[in-house]
Amino acid sequence: MPSQDSMEPTFSLPIGLPLSSSHSVPLPFPMSHGTTTLAFIFQGGVLAAADTRSSCSGLVACPAAQKILPIHSHLVGTTSGTSADCALWKRILARELRLYQLRHGRRLSTGGAAKLLSHMLQPFKGTELCVAATLCGWDGGEMDDNQMTDVENSASLNLEKAKTQCLSTAVGGQQCFGRERSGPSLYYVCSDGTRLKGTLFSVGSGSPYAYSVLDQGVQWGLTVQEAVSIAREAVFRATYRDAYSGNCVDLYHITSKGWTRRNREDLKEEYYREKERQSGDSQRIMVKDFKGKAFRRMGGEFTAHSLALCRKVQSKSLQLGVKGVDCQSTSRY
Amino acid sequence: MEYLIGIQGPDFVLVAADNVAASSIIQMKHDYDKMFKLSEKILLLCVGEAGDTVQFAEYIQKNVQLYKMRNGYELSPAAAANFTRKNLADYLRSRTPYHVNLLLAGYDEADGPGLYYMDYLSALAKAPFAAHGYGAFLTLSILDRYYRPDLTRDEAVDLLKKCIEELNRRFILNLPSFNVRLIDREGIHDLEKLTLGAK
Numbered sequence: 001m002p003s004q005d006s007m008e009p010t011f012s013l014p015i016g017l018p019l020s021s022s023h024s025v026p027l028p029f030p031m032s033h034g035t036t037t038l039a040f041i042f043q044g045g046v047l048a049a050a051d052t053r054s055s056c057s058g059l060v061a062c063p064a065a066q067k068i069l070p071i072h073s074h075l076v077g078t079t080s081g082t083s084a085d086c087a088l089w090k091r092i093l094a095r096e097l098r099l100y101q102l103r104h105g106r107r108l109s110t111g112g113a114a115k116l117l118s119h120m121l122q123p124f125k126g127t128e129l130c131v132a133a134t135l136c137g138w139d140g141g142e143m144d145d146n147q148m149t150d151v152e153n154s155a156s157l158n159l160e161k162a163k164t165q166c167l168s169t170a171v172g173g174q175q176c177f178g179r180e181r182s183g184p185s186l187y188y189v190c191s192d193g194t195r196l197k198g199t200l201f202s203v204g205s206g207s208p209y210a211y212s213v214l215d216q217g218v219q220w221g222l223t224v225q226e227a228v229s230i231a232r233e234a235v236f237r238a239t240y241r242d243a244y245s246g247n248c249v250d251l252y253h254i255t256s257k258g259w260t261r262r263n264r265e266d267l268k269e270e271y272y273r274e275k276e277r278q279s280g281d282s283q284r285i286m287v288k289d290f291k292g293k294a295f296r297r298m299g300g301e302f303t304a305h306s307l308a309l310c311r312k313v314q315s316k317s318l319q320l321g322v323k324g325v326d327c328q329s330t331s332r333y
Numbered sequence: 334m335e336y337l338i339g340i341q342g343p344d345f346v347l348v349a350a351d352n353v354a355a356s357s358i359i360q361m362k363h364d365y366d367k368m369f370k371l372s373e374k375i376l377l378l379c380v381g382e383a384g385d386t387v388q389f390a391e392y393i394q395k396n397v398q399l400y401k402m403r404n405g406y407e408l409s410p411a412a413a414a415n416f417t418r419k420n421l422a423d424y425l426r427s428r429t430p431y432h433v434n435l436l437l438a439g440y441d442e443a444d445g446p447g448l449y450y451m452d453y454l455s456a457l458a459k460a461p462f463a464a465h466g467y468g469a470f471l472t473l474s475i476l477d478r479y480y481r482p483d484l485t486r487d488e489a490v491d492l493l494k495k496c497i498e499e500l501n502r503r504f505i506l507n508l509p510s511f512n513v514r515l516i517d518r519e520g521i522h523d524l525e526k527l528t529l530g531a532k
Contacts, residue, residue: 118384125384125429188361193384196354196362208359 034244036206036235037067037078038214039134039186041199044224045255046136046184049231050078051206051239052264053246063247064264072097073258075110075137080203081130081191089131093117110137111197114187118195131191134201138254140182184254206238206245213237224253228262236270334506335380336468337367338496339436340489341448341461343482345517346438347489348448349497349527350378351508366512371397372407373520374440377417380465381433381453389431393417410439414449414457421455434465440516464496471503472496486515490524497529 037050054065065083069090070076075097079086096116100108108116114135121131188196188203200218202210213234222230232249239246251262334355339348354365369377369390375397379390396416401407408416414437424431435451450456450463462476475496484492493513500508513524 122384122388190356190383193382193388194354194356194361195384195387196365198362201361211359 033080033130033132033204035067035080035204036202036210036238036242036245037080037134037204038200038202038207038210038231038234039078039136040201040214040218040227040231041184041186041220042218042222042227043220044222044227045138045253046076046186047227047231048076048078048134048136048252048254049235050250051235051245051267052248052250053239053244054083055244060246066250068250068252070252070259071113071135071137072101072107074107074139074254074256075113075135076252076254076259078134078136078203080132082128085129085131085191086133089117089121090133092120096120107139109139110135110185110187111139113137114189114195114197117189118193121189121191122193124191125193129191131189132203133189134203135185135187135189136252136254137185138183138256138258139185202234204238204245206235206242209238209241210234228253232265232270236267239267240271334467335367336464336466336500336508336511337378337380337434337436338464338468338472338493339378339438339448339450339460339462340476340480340484340492341438341446342484342486342489344446345486345489345515346440346446346448347486347493347513347515347524348376348378348436348438349493349511349513350380352510352512352526353508356383363509368512368514369394370521371413371437371439372401374516375408375410375413376438376514376516376521377413378436378438378465379433380435381431385431385433389421389433390435393420409441409444410437410447410449411441411444411459413437413439414447414451414459418451418455418457421451421453425455436463436465438516440518442518446516467506468496468500468504468508471499475499494527494529497527501529 034055035051035053037048039046039048048068050067052063052065052067053060054062067080067086068076068078069087071090071094077090077093079090093113093116097108097113100112117133117135121129186198186201188194188198188201200214202214214230217230218227228251231251235245235249239249246267248264248266250264253260253262335353336351337348338350339346341347348368350367352362352364352366353360354362367378367380367386369379371377371394377390377393379386393413393416397408397413417435417437421431421433421435430453432453434453435449437449437451438447440446448460448463450458450460450465452465461482462480464472464476476492479492479495481488490513497508497511510526510528513527515522515524
């Protein structure tokens with residue numbers, strides 16, 4: 001299967017770049033990976049979110065698929081590509097990681113898991129196998145008490161110490177051999193061989209839409225609440241625009257204590273709230289303060305709350321004798 | 334989409350690579366390092382098809398380190414370049430060819446600095462300056478015009494900046510930042526990242 005050959009020393013541009021006027025305009029990027037998944041690291045750990053629509057060339061095969069699969073207590077993987085391939089390889093990865101844990105007495109790091117998955121997928125490069133996953137995990141620190149005796153504990157701690165001391169000579173690339181950092185960790189692994197370490201990834205046909213929302217608001221200092229809301233918003237916006245993403249949103253939060261799952265939410269509700277916000281009653285609420293400035297509280301799920309708040313402000317300012325406070329609700333158009 | 338450049342001076346080699354890891358139209362990473370350290374004084378810069386780059390570069394990296402462990406001394410840059418070329422050539426007519434374009438830069442005690450250009454058809458050429466990627470079409474003539482064999486380190490960095498400015502002016506793709514490294518008798522030095530891109 002020929003891949004996009006962008007390095008050929010010819011003067012024709014590769015297929016994929018929508019620039020040449022002589023050919024019919026091709027799709028800007030291949031419409032595969034019909035999904036939206038995203039994951040990012042912040043101060044509260046790692047957050048992974050995905051939609052739940054499983055599509056099969058224009059048909060919604062399953063509206064309630066699970067695209068975030070837990071691999072072990074501290075590692076979760078988002079899946080994109082062929083559902084069957086992803087499910088299978090996640091299970092294989094889970095098996096290999098469990099074997100590693102039993103043999104070595106400690107969990108393999110997320111980077112190690114990413115490398116393992118990448119090398120397992122490498123022989124299938126060029127075939128129809130399609131797996132694009134982000135591995136979100138919390139490394140190091142916690143040992144499983146049931147698995148280890150004191151002897152093993154000290155042995156593995158020595159191993160850890162030795163690892164931190166023997167820094168490999170290789171500094172190129174993104175690897176940092178022999179240094180086990182504990183904390184949140186995020187890797188993107190693709191069946192074409194890409195393996196990237198990062199702090200924010202979105203994968204799938206809806207990913208450009210998600211990226212634009214995430215790039216606006218994701219930063220290290222988010223609270224868990226804010227992170228959850230931006231992740232939900234990103235998936236919602238992507239499902240709104242992308243035909244191959246939709247239905248519900250799944251959210252997983254990974255901390256040092258493991259992963260926790262938020263209840264699956266139907267985005268249909270969010271869509272209706274959005275519609276209500278745009279047309280119908282109580283959308284834009286304007287409160288003019290005594291200086292005549294207007295600030296608007298946009299609705300959405302806070303519509304009712306905004307209206308109540310503005311009425312409160314209005315009544316309070318009337319009490320204080322401030323004139324000219326006006327509370328109106330207007331429609332957008 | 335990706336860009337590599339190398340400039341050899343009388344006693345150093347200056348190399349730079351862009352920092353973008355892209356997947357179709359999306360920049361997945363803005364701080365991706367495309368340079369692989371083969372030994373204390375050899376760097377391998379690798380671009381090309383998604384999985385092949387890291388896979389091949391790491392393979393070469395490990396083998397060069399293995400040679401050092403087995404024999405007690407390091408491969409010279411010329412030897413490493415020829416070893417890399419041989420591997421690329423062997424895989425070329427197999428079922429799994431590696432589609433990678435490489436620059437190998439190193440400093441040898443005996444031979445001095447060396448810059449080797451290799452492409453995916455396993456052609457190898459030792460060159461005073463070289464570049465890979467679409468950006469090469471735009472910058473090779475600048476190098477042709479201003480390169481001198483007796484460049485100082487500062488002049489080489491200025492020449493590099495000229496090339497990157499030209500890319501920002503004429504190349505349609507956005508390459509915001511570049512990793513820059515210099516290899517000389519003392520080893521590999523990280524220079525300041527060049528971010529002359531439009532932000």
